[in-house]
Amino acid sequence: MLTKRIIPCLDIKDGRTVKGTNFVNLRDAGDPVALAAIYAEQGADELVFLDITATVDERKTLIELVRNVAHTINIPFTVGGGISSVADVSALLNAGADKISINSSAVRNPDLVNQLALEFGSQCIVVAIDTRWIAMDENASRFEHIVHTHGGRKPTALRTIAWAREVEDRGAGEILLTSMDTDGTKAGFALDLTAQISGTANIPVIASGGAGSMDHFVDVFTTGKADAGLAASIFHFKEIEIPALKNYLQEKGIEMRL
Numbered sequence: 086m087l088t089k090r091i092i093p094c095l096d097i098k099d100g101r102t103v104k105g106t107n108f109v110n111l112r113d114a115g116d117p118v119a120l121a122a123i124y125a126e127q128g129a130d131e132l133v134f135l136d137i138t139a140t141v142d143e144r145k146t147l148i149e150l151v152r153n154v155a156h157t158i159n160i161p162f163t164v165g166g167g168i169s170s171v172a173d174v175s176a177l178l179n180a181g182a183d184k185i186s187i188n189s190s191a192v193r194n195p196d197l198v199n200q201l202a203l204e205f206g207s208q209c210i211v212v213a214i215d216t217r218w219i220a221m222d223e224n225a226s227r228f229e230h231i232v233h234t235h236g237g238r239k240p241t242a243l244r245t246i247a248w249a250r251e252v253e254d255r256g257a258g259e260i261l262l263t264s265m266d267t268d269g270t271k272a273g274f275a276l277d278l279t280a281q282i283s284g285t286a287n288i289p290v291i292a293s294g295g296a297g298s299m300d301h302f303v304d305v306f307t308t309g310k311a312d313a314g315l316a317a318s319i320f321h322f323k324e325i326e327i328p329a330l331k332n333y334l335q336e337k338g339i340e341m342r343l
Contacts, residue, residue: 088340089306090130090313091327092291093320095120097136097166100150102321115321118153124320125158127327130342132158133261133291133315135186135213136166148180155181163211163261169197171204178205186261188213189234192241192248195255202256211291212252213261216245216278230278237265249282249290257288261315264294269318271297274305283310291315299325299333306339 095102095117102117121132134154136147151164164177165186174185191198191212201210219231219240230245249260262282264275274295283290289312292305296316305311319325331341 088342092131092133092313092315093124093129094133094315094317118157121154122157125160129327131161133163151182152180165213174201174205184209184211186211186213192234198252198255198257207256207258210257211259211261212257215263215265217265246281253286253288259289261291267295270295273301274309276304276309279309279311299330302334303337
């Protein structure tokens, strides 16, 4: 049985780690390089670094900061934010990233997923899907999970489950699924949606949004069928320590790399 992964996420704004609720009300959570070092030391399986305003600000990801983090850690490192070309990916991999994550640019130009997978290999390409449960009519009688871009600011016409299937077909090696409805609430992951996507995907699914307790990770790995659980604030503010979480999950019969 494949081991499940625990992945801390560094959401970066103006060079600092931040965390909010439902993608708003951001507060400072510390220096990204220092946090990255702590997480690697504590036994995190991977690290995700998302420059959350790069697309909105129409600029590239902070390369120098990526380089500094990469020099500090010895675990796989995924970087996202403002990536829209082969040249962008090449620069980030050269700066020390192991994988890159695209969202807005993939929605804008789905062929980019194919291009990047062909150029760098699917194992390098993560497609991030930020999704929200949206009323599809005035009476709110019909709801759908809808893909959002630009750091969750812009709804698209894409249905989340169909989009997840499409990016896999186009060569994505992994999906980072973030429920905007549960993000930062600490009320638990979006289990039904995660299970729907993980249950049919042939690539790993990272679940993100809503972790507040160790049992939430148990739920997302069992009911949600996720391959990895990603969280931010519970790690940044030391509400849950990674070694304790991994030991707890192992005791619950979930295979972990200790």
